Amino acid sequence: MLLLEFQSFLLGGLLNTLFLSSVMIAGGTLFAVIFAAGLSAQSAWLRRPVYGLVECLRDIPLMVTVLMVYFVLPHAGLSFNPFWSSALSVSVWGGANGAHIIRAGLLSVPSGQREAALSSGLRGWKGLFLVILPQAMPVILPPYVSLITSLTQASSLGAVLGVNELLRSAQILIEQTTIARGGSPAYLIYGSILIAYFALCWSISALGAKFERHFAKPYLRANGRTQPAAPTVALQATMT
Amino acid sequence: MDFAYILEALPDLMTGLKTTLIVSFLAIFLSCLIGLLGAVLRTSGVKPLQYAVTAYVEFIRGTPYLVQIFFIFYGLPSLGMRFSIFWSGVIALTAWASAFQIENFRAGLAAVGRGMYDASASLGLKRWQHSVFVILPLATRAALPSAMNTIVATVKNSAYLQAIGLVELTFVAVDRIAYDFRAIEMFASICVIYLLCVFTISGLGYVVERRLSRPFGGR
Structure with missing residues (x-):
């Protein structure tokens, strides 16, 4: 079996994919927080440019963003290797999508909660982390988990720039075996890779569902006593 | 920014844009058809069909689009x-978009209440009349915003097809950069072109949504 024979080669690619997607998820979250802060800024001079940038990132195809960062940044004197170039471009794209998810989550918490936090002496960061964010989590998490699976899938774009992740390993393997043995094993190898990615994304969704249940719990109990603070905003992050 | 260079490259870019638009249009048309059909099958109550459609949707949504393209172009032969x-490009784009359209139309069908069935049955409408004249318009209306999102995403995702060598907008730009090294000019122009496409389509969608959101009937 071809797959078993080149097991370690493909596993190396899978490890690189895992590393690349972790970098993209971390970077995407960082940019999402920065953009969300920019979108909620008081000053219009800050808010409008951030809004424009976020909209452009969401409307330009991800493939174009990835290629653009790779080809244009060297002109500005910033040269990255393919790994960090793809990590940067996908992170910025993820940040633009994540910013809207976070902002919608924060807005879904009734303003009374913020006032209640203030009147209890929880100002600024304390109010945000102890009062607002836990209540926004049930709204933020479902679309955010699907964004994370999108970012994991987007790590395959690294292959376009030549990062040695799972898809690129598969391409190399197919090229080599086609030359060495004749007859393309493409359907077998791409098929197995599809299944590997599916398993990866499925595990992420399963893990995400666990977190969602965790954050839904305490409020379910409180709902029995007080008015339900059910999330009213339903968001869907699609791989766009 | 060298505008003279952009003007010189414009005919090439327009040929690329034409391919982008043709591929996207075919994929949009086919995926909407498949989406509607899949949504009907998924709510049909026939268990094996439902499982098959659900498995298809989950598989497409759970795997990278780029790998799907490679599988179709290099694996199927x-x-x-x-x-x-x-x-290959049309098939890959359609396969991807269909999964999302099935979900959109399924949600649209689910939004049409049970009461509608009872109402049209009490008016003496036959089953097919009920489906075509009552359910279809209402479900389309409910599904339209998310279906528009997927349509816009379909146009954007046609850019992935440059990876298999389809000569569309992004391919033309990257190809010219390989010869002339004018990365800034080329990317600026294709970004503007893509943004114009996206704004036009979402604008059209907005107009259609506005028209459809008026109450039906009452003439």
């Missing part, structure tokens, strides 16, 4: 199915 670059 060794299974005896050989398509040109153009048709």
